[in-house]
Amino acid sequence: MIKLIRGFRDILPGDVELWQDIEAKARVLLENFGFREIRLPIMESTDLFSRGIGTDTDIVEKEMYSFPDSKGRGQTLRPEATASVVRAYIEHGFAGSDPVQKFYTIGPMFRHERPQKGRYRQFYQINAEMYGVASPLADVQIMYMLHLFFTGLSVPDVVTHVNSLGCPECRPKFRDALTAFVSDKTDRLCSDCQRRAKTNPLRVIDCKVPGCKEAVEGAPSIQDHLCQDCREHFEAVIKGLDNLSVPYEINPRLVRGLDYYTRTTFEVQTSLLGAQNAVAGGGRYDGLVKILEGKDTPAIGFAIGFDRLAALLGAEEKDFTVPPPLFVAALGAEAQKIAFDWLCAFNAKGLRAEMDYEGKSLKSQMKQANRFRVGHVLILGETELQNNKAVLRNMDTKEQVEVALDGLVDQVIALINQG
Ligand code: AMP
Numbered sequence: 001m002i003k004l005i006r007g008f009r010d011i012l013p014g015d016v017e018l019w020q021d022i023e024a025k026a027r028v029l030l031e032n033f034g035f036r037e038i039r040l041p042i043m044e045s046t047d048l049f050s051r052g053i054g055t056d057t058d059i060v061e062k063e064m065y066s067f068p069d070s071k072g073r074g075q076t077l078r079p080e081a082t083a084s085v086v087r088a089y090i091e092h093g094f095a096g097s098d099p100v101q102k103f104y105t106i107g108p109m110f111r112h113e114r115p116q117k118g119r120y121r122q123f124y125q126i127n128a129e130m131y132g133v134a135s136p137l138a139d140v141q142i143m144y145m146l147h148l149f150f151t152g153l154s155v156p157d158v159v160t161h162v163n164s165l166g167c168p169e170c171r172p173k174f175r176d177a178l179t180a181f182v183s184d185k186t187d188r189l190c191s192d193c194q195r196r197a198k199t200n201p202l203r204v205i206d207c208k209v210p211g212c213k214e215a216v217e218g219a220p221s222i223q224d225h226l227c228q229d230c231r232e233h234f235e236a237v238i239k240g241l242d243n244l245s246v247p248y249e250i251n252p253r254l255v256r257g258l259d260y261y262t263r264t265t266f267e268v269q270t271s272l273l274g275a276q277n278a279v280a281g282g283g284r285y286d287g288l289v290k291i292l293e294g295k296d297t298p299a300i301g302f303a304i305g306f307d308r309l310a311a312l313l314g315a316e317e318k319d320f321t322v323p324p325p326l327f328v329a330a331l332g333a334e335a336q337k338i339a340f341d342w343l344c345a346f347n348a349k350g351l352r353a354e355m356d357y358e359g360k361s362l363k364s365q366m367k368q369a370n371r372f373r374v375g376h377v378l379i380l381g382e383t384e385l386q387n388n389k390a391v392l393r394n395m396d397t398k399e400q401v402e403v404a405l406d407g408l409v410d411q412v413i414a415l416i417n418q419g
Pocket of ligand 1 (some may be wrong): 111113124279280303307
C-alpha cells in the first residue's frame with residue numbers, strides 16, 4: 001500500500017471543520033484591519049529564499065526542498081511566505097502606486113525538519129505582511145491584531161514574547177559581544193550551536209538544548225546594545241501595547257530563525273505543545289525589500305502556525321463534523337424516487353440533507369440517520385404516499401409532524417429553520 005511521505009499528513013473531515021472555522025475567523029479579522037488576500041505559488045526560485053532568509057539560517061542550510069528544473073535552474077518549495085510576498089510586492093510595482101500595503105496569505109509551507117509532534121514537513125501558515133510604515137504604530141497594530149485573534153478563538157495558555165533585534169547600526173556590536181562570550185564555551189554547545197557560534201551566534205542564545213541554555217546564561221543582552229533610535233522604537237512599541245492592554249513579556253533571548261528581522265520581533269508561545277512551543281512569530285524586516293532589489297521599504301509581518309493552533313484548539317474535542325440537519329428516509333421504489341428528487345431540491349436550496357441510496361430497511365435507514373447525528377428525519381413510506389403526506393421527525397424531541405407532499409420542500413425547510 002502506498003502511504004503518506006514522512007512528515008506529511010492528511011487533514012481529514014472531522015478535523016477540517018475546525019480548520020475552516022479558524023480560517024474564516026482569520027479572514028474576517030485580517031480584512032477588518034485592512035489586509036487584502038494575496039495568493040502566491042508554492043514554488044519559487046531558490047535564490048529568493050537563500051538571499052531573503054539568509055544563507056546562514058537553518059532553513060536555507062538544511063531544510064529546503066530544492067531541485068533543479070529541466071534547464072538546471074534551482075527552484076524550491078517555499079519554506080515560508082514572507083520572501084514570496086516581498087517578491088510579489090516588488091514585481092507588481094505596489095510601491096509605485098502606494099508604498100503602504102497590507103497583505104495576507106494562507107497556505108502550505110515546506111521544511112525538511114525532523115518530524116515530531118507539532119513539527120511537519122508540510123505545514124500551514126496564516127501570514128500577514130505590512131509594507132511602507134516605519135512607525136512603531138505598525139508594530140503595535142499588528143501585535144494587537146494577533147492578540148485579538150488568539151483571544152477571539154479562546155486559545156488556551158498563550159504568552160506573547162517580544163524583543164528588539166536592533167538594526168544594522170547596533171546589531172553588529174551585539175553580535176561581536178556575543179561571539180566573544182561564546183568563544184570559550186563552544187565545547188559545552190550542541191553540534192548545531194558549535195557551527196552557529198561562528199556563522200550566526202544570535203541563534204545560540206535561543207537554542208532549546210538544555211546544555212546550550214546553561215552555557216549562555218549571563219550572555220550579553222541585545223536590550224543593552226540597542227542604539228538610540230532602536231531603543232526609542234522599542235519603547236514606543238511597548239507603550240502602545242500597554243495602551244491597548246495587550247499582554248506581553250519582554251524576552252531579550254528571543255531571536256527567531258530568520259536573518260531578515262530588524263528591531264521588533266515577537267513570538268506567541270504555549271506550554272501545551274511540548275518542544276514545539278511557538279504558535280506564531282513575526283517581526284520587522286525593514287531591510288528585506290531592498291535586499292530583494294526593491295526600493296528601501298520598511299515592513300513588518302507575522303506567521304501563525306496553523307497546525308499548532310488547530311492542535312491547541314482541538315485538544316479536547318475529537319470530532320468537529322457538523323451534522324446535516326436532515327435525513328430523508330424512504331421505503332419502496334416509488335417513495336425512493338420521490339425522496340431523491342427532494343434530496344436534490346434540498347441540496348440546491350442550501351439545506352444539507354442525506355439519504356440512503358440503496359433501498360435499505362427503514363430500521364437501518366434510521367440507524368444511518370443516527371450515525372449522521374441529524375436533527376430531523378423526513379419519512380416517506382407507502383402509507384404516507386397514499387395519504388399524500390410525509391412525516392417529519394425531530395430527533396431530539398421525538399415530536400412528529402405531518403407535511404403535505406404538495407410544496408413539501410419549502411415547507412420542510414421552513415419547519416427546520418424554525419428550530
Ligand atoms: P517561522 O516561519 O519559522 O517564523 O514560523 C512561524 C510559525 O509557523 C511557528 O511559530 C510555528 O507555529 C509554525 N511552524 C514553523 N515550522 C513548522 C513546522 N515544521 N511544523 C509545524 N508548524 C511550524
